[in-house]
Amino acid sequence: MSLLRADGLVKEFGGLRALDELSLSVDRGELVGVMGPNGAGKSTFFNCVSGVVAPDSGRVTLNGEDVTGDSPELLARAGMVRTFQLTRELETMTVRDNVRLAAPDQPGERTVPALLHTDSMRERERQVRERADELIEAFELGHLADEYSSNLSGGQRKLLELARVLMLEPELLLLDEPFAGVNPTLTREIADRIRDLNDEGMTVVVIEHELETLTELVDRLVVLQQGSLLVEGEPEAVLSDERVIDAYLGE
16 A cells, blocks of 8 residues: 555646646655656645645545545644745744744643643653754754754755654655755755655655756656656656656757
8 A cells, every 4th residue: 555645636726737637656665756847746746745735636645544635734643744945944943942843742832731730741841852852963953953043054944844844753754845955065965864764764755856866866756747747767767768858858
C-alpha cells in the first residue's frame, strides 16, 4: 500500500486547469523529486494533497485512508507536513522559540493545566525543550538559538523551517523548493539533511527547479506537464527521456 496516493486530481482556477486528472503515488520510505516548469502543477499538487486547497475532483489517500479535503492541521496529526517556497517563520521570535512552538500536545496551551502547572505539564515542557534543542543542534543552528529569526539568512531560514516541522515527527514530509534562494554551501547542507532524514526512514517528496541538486538527491523523479504526469522513473533515465528533453531541457 502506498503511503500517499493521488487519484485523478483535478483543480481549476478561473477556467485554467492546473491539475488535469493527475494520478501518482509515493511509497513508504521513498525520496521522490517533482519537477516541471512554472504552470506544470507542482505547487497545486502539493496544495491539494496537503489540505491548503481542495481538489475539484479526485481522491487523496494517506496510509490508505481517504483524506481528500482534510485541513492541514488534521493531516499534520495524521503524519503529513509540508514546507513552503517562502519560509513562514515568526520573525519576532527566537530560533529556539520558533522550533518549540511547533511541538504538538503542549498542555500549557490549555487553561486548566496551565493554571495548575501539573507534573505532566512540566514533563511535557521538558520533552519539548530537549527535542527542540536536539533539532537546533542537528541543523547546526545552535549558535543562533537565541537570535531572532528575522536575522537569519535565506538558507538558515530553510534549515529552521525543517527543524520546526520535524517537531511534529511526521511520516511524510513535502518540501516545496527547499533550495530556492540558497547559496551552494547551504544547498549542499540542506540536501544532506534531507538525505539523512530519508535514511532514517522518513518519506520525502521534494519540488525543486534546481535540477542538478534534485537529481543527485532523489531516488525517483516525477515530471509534470500542464497538470498531468509526463514521465517518472530513475533520475538518469528521466532526464534522458526525449519527452522531457523536448518539453523542458531543450536540445
